[in-house]
Amino acid sequence: MEAALSLPATLVAKLIEDAERHGMSVDEYCRAILSESRAGDRSSAQAAVINEPSLDDLKLEQLSVERLSLTAVGRTFESGALSGHINRLLPLKIGCRVLWSLLSDEGVGPTIREFREEMWSRVGSLRDYLRMIDEDYARPRGDRLHASFPNSSDAAIKRFLNQYIIRKSGLNAEQSSGAMIDFGLIGISDTGRVQFTEVGRNFSLLSNPVLDEEDHRGPSLSADEQVLILSQIRTEMMREWKFMRHVLDGIHVGSNTPTSLLARINRRYGPGTKADWSASVMPHMRSGVLGRMQALGLVKRTFIENRVEYRVTPLALVILEADVV
Structure with a gap:
């Protein structure tokens, strides 16, 4: 008792x-x-x-195509391979849809500050919603959607905005940086407004499995989205493409573990080479490019006991056979 x-x-x-x-x-x-x-x-x-967070307002059916009337001239990142910080591509898609939602009826985009503030206000709920998807569908580590977005700390959100969305460098808006700029998806108008480029407009219009189709078991980008981004890299970002090709070739011929792949990268890009990447930078660049290529459907990871191995996909094999560096 x-x-x-x-x-x-x-x-x-x-x-x-x-x-x-x-x-x-x-x-x-x-x-x-x-x-x-x-x-x-x-x-x-x-x-x-x-009040459960959702992405409903970012669906194609909720956004007006008429607001996409204005475009700007963009510029891609051409001075080297992309930063290892850019290891996911879903933020590019969501960033495009958020920008679309901010366009006026006449198609005029927000200022850089307004765009950053809107993204800042959304990243917490975006991460929470994507975490629910990851848990509901038991998405494995490395494929979890919420990992694309920062935790709630101000420092983490600021890094995310600088790296993935847009960062104004100095007084000249044209010197802005961030992955959306680097991929040539957005540009800055003469009046200082953030506008889609033609490529960014087309990317925004493509259906996305996470946002539009609620296909939460598969990749974060559709095949059409992957093809568009791959085409942009191959034609406008040659140094990024050469780095991707170097890694793909390596995996294809047997450098398919983190250690062997790092050794291959070291021979082409390490200390003493033209790129002269330091020993601390190379693992970071390896992780970044593998994440990007996985999002583009070029690489798969397999876990064998306590080690990871990479393999190229059929899509990558087609590209390797057709593309001559």
Whole structure:
């Protein structure tokens, strides 16, 4: 038999006083308090469902094509391979849809500051929603969608915006950086507004499995999206493409583990070469390009006991056979 719960005398006196004020016995008053508490819990749970984050406002069907009338001239990153920080590509798609949602009826885009502020306000709910998808569909480590977005710390969000979305460098808006700029998806108008390029407009219009089709088991980009980004890299970002080709060739001929692949990268890009990447930079660049190529459907990872191996996909084989560096 459980021992009786002993309440502090002050609490008992308070319960008696409140019960008398409501014209109830102490037992009736305590039951009423418990009932109200349970009702409050149910209301909170219902509110949580109602306020559950979603991506509905970023779906194709919710956005007006008429607002895509204006475009800007963009520039891609051509001075080297992309930073190892850019290891996912879903943020590019979501960034494009958020920008689309900010366009005026006439198609005029936001300022850089307005675009960053909107993304800042969304990244927490985006991560929460994508985490729910990852958990519901048991997406494996390395394929988890929420990992594309930062945690709630201000420093992490700022890094994400600088690396993936847009960062204004100095007083000249044309010197802005960020992956959306680097891939040539957005540009800055003469009036300082963020606008899609023609490529960015086309990328935004393509259906996405996560945003539009709710296909939460497969890749984060559709085949059409992968082809568009691959075409952009091959034609406009030659140094990035050469790095990708170097890694793909290596995996294809047997440098298919992290260690052997790093050795291959070291021979072409390491200390003493023209690129002269340091020993600390090379693993970072390897991880970044592998993440990008996985998002583009060129590479798969397999885990054998406690080690990882990479393999090229049929799409990559077609590219390797058709493309001559």
